[in-house]
Amino acid sequence: MKHVSMFRKEYAGRVLVSICGVLMILITLSIGAFLVYKGSATFTVFGHSLGDFFLSADFNPSDSASGPAGTVGAAIFIAGSLLTCGLALLIATPFSLAAAIFMSSISPRLGQTYLRPAIEIFVGIPSIVYGWTGLTVLSPFIRDLFHLPYGNTVFTASLVLALMIFPTITSVAADSLAAVPVSYQQAAYALGSTRWQLIWRVMLPAAGPGIGTGMILGLTRAFGEALAVSMVIGKTRAFPKNLFSSTSTLTSVIASNMGNTFDGTEYNSALWTMALLLLLISLFFIILTHLLARQGGGGKHGPS
Amino acid sequence: MDHRKHNQRLDRFMTGLFYGVAAALVLLLVVFAAYVILKGFGGLTPEMLTFSSKGVMNQLFNTIYLVFLSLLISAPLGILAGVYLTQYAKAGKLSSLVQMSIETLSSLPSIVVGLFGYLVFILMTGQKWNLLAGALAVSILCLPLITSTTVDALSALPVSYLHGSMGLGATRWQTIRRVLLPAGRPRILTGLILAAGRGFGEAAALLYTAGMSTDINWSNWNLASPTCPLNPFRPGETLSLHIWAAFTESTASDARAIGNFSAALLLLLVLVFNLSVRQISRHFHLDAKNR
Numbered sequence: 001m002k003h004v005s006m007f008r009k010e011y012a013g014r015v016l017v018s019i020c021g022v023l024m025i026l027i028t029l030s031i032g033a034f035l036v037y038k039g040s041a042t043f044t045v046f047g048h049s050l051g052d053f054f055l056s057a058d059f060n061p062s063d064s065a066s067g068p069a070g071t072v073g074a075a076i077f078i079a080g081s082l083l084t085c086g087l088a089l090l091i092a093t094p095f096s097l098a099a100a101i102f103m104s105s106i107s108p109r110l111g112q113t114y115l116r117p118a119i120e121i122f123v124g125i126p127s128i129v130y131g132w133t134g135l136t137v138l139s140p141f142i143r144d145l146f147h148l149p150y151g152n153t154v155f156t157a158s159l160v161l162a163l164m165i166f167p168t169i170t171s172v173a174a175d176s177l178a179a180v181p182v183s184y185q186q187a188a189y190a191l192g193s194t195r196w197q198l199i200w201r202v203m204l205p206a207a208g209p210g211i212g213t214g215m216i217l218g219l220t221r222a223f224g225e226a227l228a229v230s231m232v233i234g235k236t237r238a239f240p241k242n243l244f245s246s247t248s249t250l251t252s253v254i255a256s257n258m259g260n261t262f263d264g265t266e267y268n269s270a271l272w273t274m275a276l277l278l279l280l281i282s283l284f285f286i287i288l289t290h291l292l293a294r295q296g297g298g299g300k301h302g303p304s
Numbered sequence: 305m306d307h308r309k310h311n312q313r314l315d316r317f318m319t320g321l322f323y324g325v326a327a328a329l330v331l332l333l334v335v336f337a338a339y340v341i342l343k344g345f346g347g348l349t350p351e352m353l354t355f356s357s358k359g360v361m362n363q364l365f366n367t368i369y370l371v372f373l374s375l376l377i378s379a380p381l382g383i384l385a386g387v388y389l390t391q392y393a394k395a396g397k398l399s400s401l402v403q404m405s406i407e408t409l410s411s412l413p414s415i416v417v418g419l420f421g422y423l424v425f426i427l428m429t430g431q432k433w434n435l436l437a438g439a440l441a442v443s444i445l446c447l448p449l450i451t452s453t454t455v456d457a458l459s460a461l462p463v464s465y466l467h468g469s470m471g472l473g474a475t476r477w478q479t480i481r482r483v484l485l486p487a488g489r490p491r492i493l494t495g496l497i498l499a500a501g502r503g504f505g506e507a508a509a510l511l512y513t514a515g516m517s518t519d520i521n522w523s524n525w526n527l528a529s530p531t532c533p534l535n536p537f538r539p540g541e542t543l544s545l546h547i548w549a550a551f552t553e554s555t556a557s558d559a560r561a562i563g564n565f566s567a568a569l570l571l572l573l574v575l576v577f578n579l580s581v582r583q584i585s586r587h588f589h590l591d592a593k594n595r
Binding site for chain 1 (some may be wrong): 311312314339382385392398401405407444448512560566570577582
């Protein structure tokens, strides 16, 4: 009798965990399906073309629920996202690499006791706190430093984003630097390299794919960040003239306007289309990391 | 000879540079945290510490309650999904599909999850903003984190645990419940705490799910009432949303001070949580060594 219940539990357990596994697939698929369903309305219900959305800077969708009544050009927001995130990556990467190299090659002891904990705490700081500090401290500082009429600029947003993504890049880069075989280092030193030559000529190239993965993960986080960016980007609907003018991003326009629109209107659909675009961008980044991982896997057999 | 000297000088210069950058980064964290906390508490008025519409204590309670609810949902699901992936899934289409899903979920922008939650948990159920919808949205963000730490925890265990237990005649399920999960508990717990930390700071996913208002009557313990603190179907603005509100509705004269204090409180909450994780994992680490 006891055996029967034991095996019944075994099967019940197997079914239970399998359901949980399949649930992951269901959640992901339903998020994708709902986004495609809501996001495609701009093109199917309201009859806009892909060009109207991607290439036009004219964003003035209507609150009506039928026909192309307004315009849905998202080019400004796409450009704003690309510019702020790209710049953030440019700012963060050198610092991340320096920190990662410090932890792996310069002083692992100090790195482990001070720098790594600090970076792990950086990751945990909520992005809204970064955004608020950017708004109340960084933005006025930049306004005064560069004598601007206002401090909410592309540059400010990039700095805030850079601070947010630098820990992500650092920890992935540090892991991949630590994974470089010791024999590489021994060989480089035996050939008379200095430590910097070792780092620059051997370690960084060998850890290249891993560093690339870290940069993509950082970029993913930057693209998805909504509220912190909204706080410091200024939210004007124009292409930025230079790094010290304000603009809007995909996430900031969704975050600030979704609450003012009604379900099923043209405006609402345009925002969903942008959310769909964000999903597609993050899928693209995932594919990119897989390609890089495959490259890194091939590199294990010998220096390329 | 000159070439060599140049190389050595460059090497020394770069070493100094790396030390400088590392010190600057640690300093930046310390200064940042100290600044946010000191500035927040510097503008503190006694009113802010009250459980009223002018204080932030209701928001603090909502934050903790919402994270509690979302862990209640995501912890069992995530841990069981991790068990599925390590113990039951055969290498094949289904398990790689689950893995792909987890990866996709973990890289989703939280605003996208927020919109999904808004559509499914608010619009389609016909509810107003409520804590449970927010907790469900945060659960979606926590699930991949909990699942992957569970997978890590279970696959790091020696395979002899599994063999020993099965050899004694235990079923797989008994082995999982009595041997593997207890042995992997410290790392799973770390994953849960990390997920909680993520939940505390989450804002974009809650904007259109948990809502931007809160109205709690602390003497009302009737769970069905919309002002009962523990009713999950009431709107529940969290600390992070309160900071957002201090930005969007900055017309109030003390919005700046309230935002500063909320940010300080939130940062303090996350820091305390983070440091306790370190203590716990160190404790377990020592425990394992002493055994």
